[in-house]
Amino acid sequence: QLRLRSALRPLSSAPSSSTPPPPATPSFLSDERIEVNPAEHNRWLQMVPACAAGVGIGTYASVPAVLGPFVCRAQGVVAQAPTDFAMSDLLPVATMMPLVAGVAAATLASRSEAMGHRRLAFVCSVTYPAAVYGLSAAAVQAHSLPAFAVGYSLLGGLGFFCGYPQLPPFMTRWFPDRRGLAVSIYMCSFGSGMLFAVPVLQRLLAHFREAPTRLGSIDEVALRLGDGGQRLAMVDGTEREVVVATARDLVESGFGSSGLSEGVFLLGTGSNGVCESMVAMGGCVFGLMQFAAWGYRLPAGGVYQPPEAAAPAADAASSEQPSAATVQGDAPIALSLEAAMRTPNLYLLFAGSVGVCMAGLPFVQLGKFM
8 A cells, every 4th residue: 555655646746857848949930930130130121021012912902993894794704794793793892801901900909919920921921812812713703792702801801901000010120210211111012012913914814815706796696585684595506695795895805906896705605814814913912922921030129229320429509408308218108009099199090091091092993993
């Protein structure tokens, strides 16, 4: 019994080891892995991944603004088919993505710092292009508006939140003395995303575009209306669905300079290239944002400390009266998130952002249709 009791004695009674436990290895996507010595790292190099991510995120308006007319002809190719998205249904869904991103920022802002910049950047680099371009292309191909709303607006908005609002705080960590310059350069790259997207998408559409089968002019083909309002024609003894395209339809669908004549076209043949272009564009954005996600570095001290400049010699007049910086001090005012949300500054910024979003972004997205 004595031997049994000694064998079952609690482990806590054993003498403790004096060797401290080894330090925990940081996870692969933790911010500790990208911390560098600010004195040995050129902080201006961090503008490159930040601007690359800004360009990629700034292409979000290209789907409704550039591809909208082609999305609404994805099935009919040269003209809108009954199964295609209606423009009145597509545009409200497409403009919901910034709202989802704003709601996510309002509810998850306090947890963003705990998640870490590298982890958020990686999630954005995968979720954003996959949702905005990949899943949206699959939804357009399947002509499912709910799937398009989930992919583009919901998941795309969450990916937008993981990238766009996280970069200004990142820039201020490297440029505490030049916040306005650093954030302005990033905003310029974000605003130039459409300048990058428009020519790329135009080239992709021209590359993937394939003319559908033309059955003849509207006077040569006998048509009848089906139960769902679709146009039907007899093709090789089988009744097939067709679309009728005018000269204006051919121009708006991108076939105006291809020598294609107006008439009756067989549904299910050809392609206007919109789904293929969305997938290819998603690959380009994915490459940009992956380059950015793995290129970020953080200052080891939390915030970069710029070297102190040599103080100029003070004259007699300035030495008599203390400066405002001496009286007030340079220490920043510490505000918690809850306290900051009760200040009038937040609501003034909110009102300004609402005005920009109401008067600016809709015109960027919908100007082509006007």
